[in-house]
Amino acid sequence: QSALTQPASVSGSPGQSITISCTGTSSDVGGYNYVSWYQQHPGKAPKLMIYEVNNRPSGVSNRFSGSKSGNTASLTISGLQAEDEADYYCSSHTSNRKVVFGGGTKVTVL
Amino acid sequence: QVQLVQSGAEVKKPGASVKVSCKASGYTFTGYFLHWVRQAPGQGLEWMGWINPDSGGTNYVQKFQGRVTMTRDTSNTTAYMDLDRLRYDDTAVYYCARDPGISGTGGAFDIWGQGTMVTVFS
Numbered sequence: 444q445s446a447l448t449q450p451a452s453v454s455g456s457p458g459q460s461i462t463i464s465c466t467g468t469s470s471d472v473g474g475y476n477y478v479s480w481y482q483q484h485p486g487k488a489p490k491l492m493i494y495e496v497n498n499r500p501s502g503v504s505n506r507f508s509g510s511k512s513g514n515t516a517s518l519t520i521s522g523l524q525a526e527d528e529a530d531y532y533c534s535s536h537t538s539n540r541k542v543v544f545g546g547g548t549k550v551t552v553l
Numbered sequence: 554q555v556q557l558v559q560s561g562a563e564v565k566k567p568g569a570s571v572k573v574s575c576k577a578s579g580y581t582f583t584g585y586f587l588h589w590v591r592q593a594p595g596q597g598l599e600w601m602g603w604i605n606p607d608s609g610g611t612n613y614v615q616k617f618q619g620r621v622t623m624t625r626d627t628s629n630t631t632a633y634m635d636l637d638r639l640r641y642d643d644t645a646v647y648y649c650a651r652d653p654g655i656s657g658t659g660g661a662f663d664i665w666g667q668g669t670m671v672t673v674f675s
Contacts, residue, residue, distance in 0.1 A: 444614065444615070446597070475659075477654075477659040477660055477661070478660075479659070479660050479661040479662070481598070481662075483598075488648060488665040488666070488667060488668055489590075489598065489648075489650075489662070489665060490665075491661060491662060491663050494654075494659070494661030494663075495654075495659065495661065500663060530597075532597065532598050534598075534600070534660040534661075534662075535660060536656075536658055536659050536660050539612075540612055540656075540658045541600070541602075541612060541614060541658070542588065542600040542603075542658065542660040543600060543660075544590075544597060544598045544599065544600055545597070546597050547597040547598070
């Protein structure tokens with residue numbers, strides 16, 4: 444299985460909104476509503492930010508939102524803050540009950 | 554509280570095996586699939602496979618078939634990941650993570666272990 448495709452980097456100024464894309468196939472992203480997004484700060488374990496395309500776990504800011512269209516999922520961060528600077532990964536369930544991650548996107552707050 | 558606590562860092566020679574443990578507490582161990590994810594230095598997350606702690610059933614990514622074995626000890630609420638025939642490019646932080654979803658394989662990992670650094674060095 445191939446990794447999902449994410450842009451290597453995305454940047455924005457404080458207060459702006461940014462969107463990170465995650466492109467897969469009909470065997471993963473496009474076939475199931477099981478797309479998740481993770482935030483990872485250096486030296487830390489990943490943190491779940493979005494699950495099942497557009498659901499936020501308890502405690503995650505509503506500035507984070509998810510969506511999906513066809514084989515591409517997206518994570519939008521609105522009202523960008525300095526603390527949002529981190530690596531972000533998408534993941535998806537796949538057709539043979541496996542999981543695949545995206546390559547990761549480094550978010551920089553200018 | 555709900556947590557996963559992993560074993561400590563390991564240094565191994567090429568060709569050796571490593572066994573990483575992941576002790577669960579604060580929840581019903583057999584109620585949630587556990588997944589293993591690794592991250593090489595400076596690289597992204599790589600999913601390795603899952604174990605169903607209730608049945609012991611497993612599912613591995615093709616890349617690791619034949620080299621990885623995931624097991625569990627329900628009496629000690631601990632999962633294990635064995636990786637054989639280690640290579641230099643197996644140097645990575647290895648994480649266990651819990652999937653609370655109904656299927657257990659949705660990929661939404663809500664609880665992560667702290668990670669175990671495995672270094673392959675001659």
